[in-house]
Amino acid sequence: MSVLTINNLNLNFGSTTVLKNLHLAVNQNEIICLLGASGCGKTTLLKAIAGLLPIEQGDIHLAGQCLKSKAVEERKIGLIFQDYALFPHLTVADNIQFGLSKLPKDQQKTITEKMLSVVHLQGFENRFPHELSGGQQQRVAIARALACQPELLLLDEPFSNIDSQTRYTMIQEIKQILKSQNVPAIFVTHSKEEAFAFADKIAVMDQGKIVQFGKPNELYHSPVNPFVADFLGGTNYLNCNVTEDKVLCSPIGEFRLFPEMEVQKGRYRWLLRPEQIILKPNELGLGTVVGKLFLGLYYRYQVEIKGIEIVTYQSQELKIGEQVEVGFQVREFILF
Structure with a gap:
């Protein structure tokens, strides 16, 4: 059963429509990525869910309750900003306890100790941001959000301030933390690598719409259109013809399509x-290396x-101008 459901959501900034007829469902303990270029509407959608922007049309339900008329503080949603928004004058423990002020002191301490254990920061409670x-600041921000027992966690570009050498280690750690707490989450990024590594499902967005939604491998291997295909990885497009007996004829050769493919001539x-x-490498090969970058x-x-x-x-080193034999290892044919 879905924890969060969004139906027919629309939002305008003046005469500009920034979210168009959005539908989305998030299940318990599921991590969803809103993936797209700057200005596609992903952060706007995150703010609408959090209550920071008004819902003009459509509805959002969380744990069966409509959020349309609920204020930000009434929604059981944890929000983690790109810069973590930690209070610099408060210790780690005080930052985590910030949203627990209505609870007795001993209960605050118990929850704080538990959260420090969850994010592996025992012994850091008296340090300042x-x-x-x-990475440690990010874990404090997550601990603070989880301390309030949210029904949903929202993360805006959570890994943008983490250096590339430790980014994937942090992705793995944060994913394990969220899974251990059984909290569904939605995060925003423009990085397909972060989306692939962190998300259970990805919503690719463009011009205020969700273009495709599904598991990362499904989107990569079965993109609905060239936009999704291009956004999720480097691509080559070749004009081709498909015959009645399912033979693909292209400038680089002919290939027999898989029998189960439903493709018209x-x-x-x-x-x-x-x-x-x-x-x-092959001196008689039909291919010529014309460009080379070491990555x-x-x-x-x-x-x-x-x-x-x-x-x-390719991992092998070839020279510019070298003749090569070009082979193909095609496990699926993607045709538009």
């Missing part, structure tokens, strides 16, 4: 992922074959 690393654009392309674990190559330029990633 400036004495913590970015006609013209298509074939999405060929970089990882589906295999290069092998650490692998190289990004541009290869020209039969007048078509394609992009691929």
